[in-house]
Amino acid sequence: MSNSDKQYDAIVVGSGISGGWAAKELCEKGLRVLLLERGRDIQHGLDYLGEHAPPWKVPFANKADRKPYKDDYPVQSKCYAFDAATKDFFNKDSEAPYQQDPEKPYEWIRANGVGGRSLIWGRQTYRWSEFDFKANSQDGHGCEWPIGYDDIKDWYSYVERFVGISGAKEGLTELPDSEFLPPMGMYAIEKTIKGRLKKHMPEVTMTMGRTAILSENHNGRAACHYCGPCPRGCSTGSYFSSQSSTLPAARATGNLTLRPYSVVEKLEYDARENRVSAVHVIDAESRERLSFSADLVFLCASTLASTQILLNSKSEQFPSGLANSSGTLGHYLMDHFKMQHMAVFADNIDHYYKGFRPTGSYIPRFKNLPGKEKTNYLRGFGVQADPVRPDWRFHFNQKGFGKSLKDKLRKPAPFWIWVLGAFGECLPDYNNKVSLDENNLDAFGIPQIKVSMSFGDNEHKMAEDIIRSGEKIFKAAGAVYIETTDKVSVPGSAIHEMGTARMGKDPKTSVLNKWNQSHDVPNLFVTDGACMTSSSCVNPSLTYMALTARACDYAVKQWRQGHI
Amino acid sequence: MDRRHFLQVATLLGGAFATRALADLSGPAVSDSEALQPLATGPSIGELPANLFQIQERTDLAAMVEAVIPRTDTPGAVDAGVPNFVEHMVQHWLSDAERALFLKGFRALQVASREKHSREFSQLTMDQQLDFLEALEDEASGSPWYDFANVQRQYVEGAPFICQLKELTIFGFYSSEVGATQVLRHDPMPMQFDGEFVLNEDDSTWSMIRLM
Structure with a gap:
């Protein structure tokens, strides 16, 4: 075993959204940082192999290559962003399997390369509100958050100014405004719908999607060129990714060492010093075992992977996993549940669009809030809405041949479809959990994770209301045909998995304190989705960024004062 | 080197x-x-390797795809390289069962043409070709392939030959460089979003779609 002792002040595990931020912040504060990434290197621009490929260059005209997808990507290929031009950013399920409870399917969408899921994320960017941070203590589900909105709001501003978020101010307490770049424009049909909702359903707000995509040049990155398929990568850096944003900033300090192909097996615990003394790594290419040490260790490997590392880091003092004196590690796994409804609109058919707007619009939560409708369930849901003008891909299967078929297929359908994607908050539940399966090892000899999660009564009651609310919104908006569904997404597939190493005030019931620091082991921090105590109903990535920057600030101050 | x-x-x-x-x-x-x-x-989808068919089969396949999407005042399926695309898809993309179904239907159509008109399919008049294709579509009309919003990702396994032929032809044509740039409108770098952009009666769609 080779040992590269004390070359680094901090080790960050994972180079996705959270890990990129941790690397940037720690490097900029003068620490020498080793950033470990289990996947291959993916260089900004150079390795975006699908970017700007015209339709005639995408294999099989981008029809799903079913056999290899089923063999190698049975889970990943279900992701909306997965196709022939993006698949190389995804993890091969065949090479990195995990176990599911046979009665409770769970879809773990994973990236496997530098940048992690920041290359393929949905880029929707929303602040949590004071109601979100208070939800657990008010209704008694999960443990109380150790922080409130006031503790994080300045950190939201801090990260937003760097990221660049386009959106519109609305002045809502339940969806606080970010530091915005100008919002992207609306389609004519959206303006029509918005006007009707204002009149017929004044309790809802319809605002432009808040997205980490630049509507104007920002911090040396170019404004969006509206080419369309973001998850193929963006060499102009117009959307936030580790590659476009945090890694260049970290690299510019001269303090960053990025090591791809570095699978973290476990953390070594030194009981005498009560600290993580080493990070054990397996080189994915050479299978060499390596060990790295630093004063600070940040786990940012993604919700399930960070917890997997902790569970696999057993010692005499922590027989059920490092930093698990509370026994809650692995528990309280959450994901938003998603439902999708669609309706047909016959308005504005003489309007089309130019440019491929990379976001939809948003209807913030409008139930179970002060002054709003109370329901028979707890918490609420938000709705991402998007108009689609169907083209030949939607109606290629019509009857006919020859000139008239050719002519019909080349023109847009004579209607708009407006799609509502509702995301519901999921209550924290002890029984939704991840554990290690010692009988099933991965290619590196590391126990695979086993996920067991299902949505509960509250989610199902909310789902019923989402159907009713969808119909109501569609009617108020003037739809001519409505199709709702009672289909609730499979856990994991909203790709908002959170929890399993939650923050809390009490070391007996939580893993992390209010600074994302382990209650048990002071030089250990977890700042990705694993830290979340509840799930809100809004997309979580912005909150991981803010918590990460905040935790880095605290950790470095403590470290400089000799407390860590 | x-x-x-x-x-x-x-x-x-x-x-x-x-x-x-x-x-x-x-x-x-x-x-x-x-x-x-x-x-x-990389290569265009019309240039991908295919060696499934003999010369007469290729000639007939070209006639079939051209009957689906003919040259009009704009280029047609043959101009866009669709015959080669369809051959490539049948050889490399369809499953074994689907390929068998395609080949059976394809050969039955060749045989029917010879039996009825004593000529190869490619030698028939456009009306004679369309009579055959429309009859096949009539027979297939109960297939779920024709369901509303049967979208791209859900290929209907067991779809009859005529549906396979149409689907592969249409995807090959409207994804091709010729189809995307000369029949649809190709604007790969719009540089702006305009949600009020006017659609005139004869305007085509964009060649691309968003991938959220």
């Missing part, structure tokens, strides 16, 4: 390419043995 020169080029390319090139020299890559190159610099 000698090994030394090759290594220099690989290093200049940098990053993953260099890593991969070097790995290739030292044996197969651990994690990904596929040759990775940008799609935009």
Whole structure:
């Protein structure tokens, strides 16, 4: 075993959204940082192999290559962003399997390369509100958050100014405004719908999607060129990714060492010093075992992977996993549940669009809030809405041949479809959990994770209301045909998995304190989705960024004062 | 190119390419043995390898796809390289069962043409060709392939030959460079979003769609 002792002040595990931020912040504060990434290197621009490929260059005209997808990507290929031009950013399920409870399917969408899921994320960017941070203590589900909105709001501003978020101010307490770049424009049909909702359903707000995509040049990155398929990568850096944003900033300090192909097996615990003394790594290419040490260790490997590392880091003092004196590690796994409804609109058919707007619009939560409708369930849901003008891909299967078929297929359908994607908050539940399966090892000899999660009564009651609310919104908006569904997404597939190493005030019931620091082991921090105590109903990535920057600030101050 | 020169080029390319090139020299890559190159610099879908059919079959297939999407005042399926695309898809994309179904239907149509008109399908008049195709579509009309919003990702296994032929022809044509740029409107770098953009009665769709 080779040992590269004390070359680094901090080790960050994972180079996705959270890990990129941790690397940037720690490097900029003068620490020498080793950033470990289990996947291959993916260089900004150079390795975006699908970017700007015209339709005639995408294999099989981008029809799903079913056999290899089923063999190698049975889970990943279900992701909306997965196709022939993006698949190389995804993890091969065949090479990195995990176990599911046979009665409770769970879809773990994973990236496997530098940048992690920041290359393929949905880029929707929303602040949590004071109601979100208070939800657990008010209704008694999960443990109380150790922080409130006031503790994080300045950190939201801090990260937003760097990221660049386009959106519109609305002045809502339940969806606080970010530091915005100008919002992207609306389609004519959206303006029509918005006007009707204002009149017929004044309790809802319809605002432009808040997205980490630049509507104007920002911090040396170019404004969006509206080419369309973001998850193929963006060499102009117009959307936030580790590659476009945090890694260049970290690299510019001269303090960053990025090591791809570095699978973290476990953390070594030194009981005498009560600290993580080493990070054990397996080189994915050479299978060499390596060990790295630093004063600070940040786990940012993604919700399930960070917890997997902790569970696999057993010692005499922590027989059920490092930093698990509370026994809650692995528990309280959450994901938003998603439902999708669609309706047909016959308005504005003489309007089309130019440019491929990379976001939809948003209807913030409008139930179970002060002054709003109370329901028979707890918490609420938000709705991402998007108009689609169907083209030949939607109606290629019509009857006919020859000139008239050719002519019909080349023109847009004579209607708009407006799609509502509702995301519901999921209550924290002890029984939704991840554990290690010692009988099933991965290619590196590391126990695979086993996920067991299902949505509960509250989610199902909310789902019923989402159907009713969808119909109501569609009617108020003037739809001519409505199709709702009672289909609730499979856990994991909203790709908002959170929890399993939650923050809390009490070391007996939580893993992390209010600074994302382990209650048990002071030089250990977890700042990705694993830290979340509840799930809100809004997309979580912005909150991981803010918590990460905040935790880095605290950790470095403590470290400089000799407390860590 | 000698090994030394090759290594220099690989290093200049940098990053993953260099890593991969070097790995290739030292044996197969651990994690990904596929040759990775940008799609935009790769072959077009109309130029992909296919060697499933003999000359007469190719001639008849060309006639069939042209009957689905003919040349009018704009180019048609043959102009766009669709025959080769369909052959490639049948050979490499369809499952064994689907391919058998396609070939059975295709050959039955060839035979029917000879039996009824004593001529190859490609030698029939456009009306005679359409009579055959429309009859096949009538027979197939109960297939779920015709369901509303049967979208791209859900290929209907067991779809009759005529549906397979139409689907592959249409995808090949409207995705081709000719179809995308001369029949649809191709605007790969719009630089702006305008949600009020006017649609005139005769306007085509854009060639691209968003992928959220």
